[in-house]
Amino acid sequence: MNAVFSQFDNFYVTVKSDRVKEVCKMYASLGWKLIENSPHSRYFNERNLTFSRPHVVEHRDELHLLQVYLDGAIDKIGKLQSNPCPVTTALMVSVGLACLFLIVCGALLSVFWQSTYFITGIVYSSLGGALLILHGVLFIKIYAREKTKSQLKILELSDRLNSICEMGARLTGGADE
Amino acid sequence: MNKKIVKKIKGTRSPDSRLVKIRTEGRGWGILKTGVAALFILVQLGIFILLYLGFAYSIGWYLILSAVLSGLCVISVISSYKTGTTKVVWVLFLTVCFSFGYIGYLMSSEYVFFGLAKRRYGCIFARSEKFIGDNVIDEKLPLSVKHDANFLWNTGKFKLYNDTLLNYFPSGVSMFDDVIAEISAAKSFVFIEFFIISDGKLLNRIFEILSEKVAQGVDVRIIADGIGSHGTLSFGMRRKMKKAGIKLKFFNRIQARFTFALNLRDHRKIIVVDGKCGYVGGCNLADEYINAKRMYGYWKDVGLKLSGKAVDALTLQFLRQWEFVTRRSCEYEAYFNRYDKFSSDAAVIPYVDGKDYVSAIGKGVYDTIISGAREKLYIMTPYLVPDEQTFSAIAEKALAGVDVRIVIPDVPDKGYVYLVTLDYAERLAETGVKVYKMRNAFVHAKLMLNENCASVSSVNIDLRSYYNQFENGVYTNDVNVLKDIEGDFSFVFGASDTVENDAVNKHHLRRFIASILKLFAPLM
Numbered sequence: 151m152n153a154v155f156s157q158f159d160n161f162y163v164t165v166k167s168d169r170v171k172e173v174c175k176m177y178a179s180l181g182w183k184l185i186e187n188s189p190h191s192r193y194f195n196e197r198n199l200t201f202s203r204p205h206v207v208e209h210r211d212e213l214h215l216l217q218v219y220l221d222g223a224i225d226k227i228g229k230l231q232s233n234p235c236p237v238t239t240a241l242m243v244s245v246g247l248a249c250l251f252l253i254v255c256g257a258l259l260s261v262f263w264q265s266t267y268f269i270t271g272i273v274y275s276s277l278g279g280a281l282l283i284l285h286g287v288l289f290i291k292i293y294a295r296e297k298t299k300s301q302l303k304i305l306e307l308s309d310r311l312n313s314i315c316e317m318g319a320r321l322t323g324g325a326d327e
Numbered sequence: 328m329n330k331k332i333v334k335k336i337k338g339t340r341s342p343d344s345r346l347v348k349i350r351t352e353g354r355g356w357g358i359l360k361t362g363v364a365a366l367f368i369l370v371q372l373g374i375f376i377l378l379y380l381g382f383a384y385s386i387g388w389y390l391i392l393s394a395v396l397s398g399l400c401v402i403s404v405i406s407s408y409k410t411g412t413t414k415v416v417w418v419l420f421l422t423v424c425f426s427f428g429y430i431g432y433l434m435s436s437e438y439v440f441f442g443l444a445k446r447r448y449g450c451i452f453a454r455s456e457k458f459i460g461d462n463v464i465d466e467k468l469p470l471s472v473k474h475d476a477n478f479l480w481n482t483g484k485f486k487l488y489n490d491t492l493l494n495y496f497p498s499g500v501s502m503f504d505d506v507i508a509e510i511s512a513a514k515s516f517v518f519i520e521f522f523i524i525s526d527g528k529l530l531n532r533i534f535e536i537l538s539e540k541v542a543q544g545v546d547v548r549i550i551a552d553g554i555g556s557h558g559t560l561s562f563g564m565r566r567k568m569k570k571a572g573i574k575l576k577f578f579n580r581i582q583a584r585f586t587f588a589l590n591l592r593d594h595r596k597i598i599v600v601d602g603k604c605g606y607v608g609g610c611n612l613a614d615e616y617i618n619a620k621r622m623y624g625y626w627k628d629v630g631l632k633l634s635g636k637a638v639d640a641l642t643l644q645f646l647r648q649w650e651f652v653t654r655r656s657c658e659y660e661a662y663f664n665r666y667d668k669f670s671s672d673a674a675v676i677p678y679v680d681g682k683d684y685v686s687a688i689g690k691g692v693y694d695t696i697i698s699g700a701r702e703k704l705y706i707m708t709p710y711l712v713p714d715e716q717t718f719s720a721i722a723e724k725a726l727a728g729v730d731v732r733i734v735i736p737d738v739p740d741k742g743y744v745y746l747v748t749l750d751y752a753e754r755l756a757e758t759g760v761k762v763y764k765m766r767n768a769f770v771h772a773k774l775m776l777n778e779n780c781a782s783v784s785s786v787n788i789d790l791r792s793y794y795n796q797f798e799n800g801v802y803t804n805d806v807n808v809l810k811d812i813e814g815d816f817s818f819v820f821g822a823s824d825t826v827e828n829d830a831v832n833k834h835h836l837r838r839f840i841a842s843i844l845k846l847f848a849p850l851m
Contacts, residue, residue: 157532159619164348193339211498214618215822218625218767 161201164190166228170197176220177201179315180213181322209321216321220314223307230304235296242289249285252278361558367583375585379427390426397425400432410714410790413849440588441682444651448683451650458643458659462486465672471699471779472674472804478695479802482686485678488637492669493803495631495783495811497818499616502608502630503529509600510536516546516662518599518645522592522785524551525559525613527620533612534568541572549573550648552593553580559613576652578797591682594796596785597645602665604634605641607677607801608783609772616771623738623769627819629707631783631801631808633677635669640677644799651683673805680786681797689786690717690793692802693775697721700777703730705816707774711735711748711755712789712848718751725759734819736771737764743844744789749826750841753834756826763823770819773800776812780804783812790849 161182165173174184182201190196207213233239253275260271383389404417421428433439462480464473464487479485496502510517510533517540524530537547549568551560556577568575578593598606608630614620616628633641642662650657680689697704697720704724711733713721725731735752739745752762775782784800786792803809 206504210500214498214500215625215768218621221621222624222767 157205158202159205160185161203163199163201164196165199167195167197170199173224174199176224176311176315177217179318179322180217180220181207181318207322212321213318216314216318220311220318223311223314227304227307227311230300230307234300235293238292238296242285242292245285246282246289249278249282252281254278361581364581364583368585371585379430383426393426393429396429397421397432400429404432410716410794410849412714412845413790413794416846416849419846435587437682440586441591444588445682447654448647448651451647452683454656455643455647455650455659456484458639458663459484459486465489465674467672468674469779469804471695475692475695475699475780475802476674476676478691479676479678479688482691483678483680483684483688485676485688486640488635488640488675488677489673490669490671491633491635491637491673491675492671493631493633493673493675493801493805493808495629495808495815496608497629497811497815498618499610499626499628499630500618502606502610502628502632503533503617505632506598506600506606507532507536509604510540513540513545513600515601515665516548516599517601518548518597518642518649519612520550520593520595520597520645520648521612522552522555522594522596523559523611523613524549524556525611526561526564527614529614529617529619530560530564530612534564534571534573537573538571547573548645548649549575550593550645550652551575551577553577554589554592555594555611557581576649578648578652590791590795592796593648593681594785594792595644595648595679595799597641597799599638599641599645602638602642602662603667604632605638605677607631607633607641607785607799609785623736623740625765625768627707627736627765627768627770627772629772629774629783629812629815633675633801635666635671637675637677637801638666639663644677644679648797671805673803673808674780675805676802677799678802679797679799682795683797687793689784689798689800690714692782692784692800693717693786693788694720696775696777696780696782696802697724699779700724700729700731702778703732703776705732705734705774705776705813706788707734707770707772707816707819708788709736709740709769709771709773710744710787710789711751712744713751714790714793717788718755721760722755722758725755730761731755731759732761732763732816732820734763734765734770734816734823736769737766737824738769740769746837746841747844747848749834750838750845752826762826763820764826765819765823768822774812774816776809776816781809781812794849 161177163173170187178184181203183203184199185202186198186200188198190198229236256271256274256276256278258271259267259274263271383393401418401421404414404421407414409417417432421432424431437445462476462484464476464480468476476487480487494505496505517537541547557580565575579588579591581589596606596608596610609628610616610630615622615626618626643659646657646659646662678688678692680687694717697717704721706721721731721733733752733755735748736745739748756762773784773786773788780802781804782800782802784798786798786800792798
């Protein structure tokens with residue numbers, strides 16, 4: 151056999167420190183063995199992991215594909231955990247800022263143009279304040295609903311991760327132990 | 328302890344929310360180089376426009392003259408052999424921008440930017456034609472295969488070979504493992520021609536072996552495309568290759584000078600080892616093709632190995648291109664008839680395509696395979712921007728009840744091309760074509776299969792591949808290869824989602840954007 155084929159493939163990832171064990175187990179199911187675990191040079195909550203796998207393994211193409219699915223699912227879970235509803239948050243923050251803008255505008259009108267726009271300014275500020283309170287109540291409700299949705303999505307993705315690992319373990323002959 | 332000191336010892340918290348980050352190396356210098364060249368081209372265009380405006384304002388009758396010239400160009404466009412889409416785009420450009428459109432049209436003329444090169448190719452072809460030999464087509468071959476063989480012979484003198492063993496590789500990594508094994512055993516020469524040659528694990532691995540081989544007296548020649556490999560092959564690696572004795576040449580290098588010739592790229596993928604075996608397919612020499620570097624999800628690519636008589640055709644195709652890029656006549660004879668003998672009745676026709684030929688051969692091969700399909704037609708392509716002929720041929724096959732399936736990527740590499748690809752895919756789905764998107768993958772393979780034959784090539788289904796780029800491939804009716812390709816298709820179908828046949832009515836905004844982008848389809 152050619153010397154090249156005796157080589158090992160290496161795979162380098164940076165992982166959140168508290169997830170190292172979990173991630174190692176997942177990659178182990180795809181035949182990767184951890185050969186180095188070192189702290190990140192800059193961030194204390196991350197670690198650099200180096201995995202190794204023989205260059206020639208059975209079902210290599212399928213394992214490559216599964217690994218892409220696995221990385222994608224892990225990435226999505228991470229994003230959902232750090233920010234469960236990014237669109238809702240962005241939208242709600244924008245609406246909140248608009249309400250604040252209304253309040254400030256109203257206040258400025260009633261202070262600097264007292265003679266002409268005092269009533270208008272009071273109306274603007276009151277409207278802004280009322281909308282802000284309403285928006286706050288709505289935001290809490292919508293956020294809670296979206297968070298539940300994203301938690302369900304995380305559960306779904308976790309199931310998917312498990313099935314990917316199971317498939318990987320089947321292909322590598324139970325290497326996820 | 329001081330807070331600052333504690334922070335210094337412990338480091339900071341990573342702002343990145345991702346749980347896992349795959350670490351890949353980045354290279355900024357390639358982008359910088361391209362940027363500088365692009366800046367120079369823009370400056371030239373700016374100066375040109377300023378001079379032009381000055382001229383146009385100072386001479387009143389210029390507008391009448393330019394209208395007449397643009398009108399003549401419109402007539403020239405309409406009477407040319409360009410595709411309908413290309414004609415429409417040119418006519419639109421010439422009529423809307425009549426005051427300078429004709430300048431662009433004349434500059435884009437093949438006679439202007441490719442005339443001399445074409446003459447040189449003509450001389451090279453004439454000198455090396457004797458190495459092709461006679462084309463013998465077995466009467467027992469199916470009629471459709473005979474037709475295809477005649478087409479390839481008559482358009483580019485691509486000979487039909489028997490006695491060739493073919494091996495299909497369903498992934499880049501499996502192909503390159505075999506390539507490495509063969510190169511390690513090379514005794515006399517290794518020829519490599521790729522669009523992209525990129526620094527990385529794969530190139531390092533191959534470079535190591537090639538250096539050893541050169542030291543043993545093996546003749547190693549590499550052709551890389553001047554733009555495809557521009558930002559990816561570092562000067563360090565080029566120097567190392569030169570020092571090791573590897574002959575590296577670039578096809579149509581990037582220049583800081585505006586010319587339409589920049590659009591002509593060598594997209595071919597050829598490896599020949601000792602004249603005994605050769606490889607073609609969609610893979611370039613870069614880490615992403617073996618999934619060692621993650622760019623757009625899983626990278627789906629394929630390759631085909633030829634052993635036996637047909638390898639001579641690959642050798643000839645490489646040597647002709649080598650002679651063109653080196654501008655020196657090279658020896659041919661010593662590199663032929665070195666193959667091991669195999670016995671096989673299967674037809675194998677290696678072909679190339681490019682501006683060096685009159686016809687669009689790659690497109691022609693696809694069209695003949697499509698028209699020959701009676702039961703099934705399976706296609707894998709990264710881009711689906713067909714001309715109207717290919718589009719209607721595929722649609723008609725589906726409407727006639729042929730099982731037509733097309734696999735496209737789920738993850739695009741170029742967003743704008745993907746929008747057009749999706750638009751065509753949805754329109755084809757409407758006619759009954761089953762369109763598959765391979766999940767979390769970038770499909771880079773260029774495969775076409777019907778019940779009688781298949782093509783494994785570098786030809787995308789887009790107008791750039793059809794009309795502008797130098798491409799290559801292999802046409803075959805080898806039953807074993809057809810079976811392997813079909814097996815690979817089955818695997819990919821299982822790993823894909825289908826495009827709904829009413830999807831075309833759903834994405835109105837995307838369709839609108841795609842319809843504008845289609846104006847630039849000849850450049851895609």
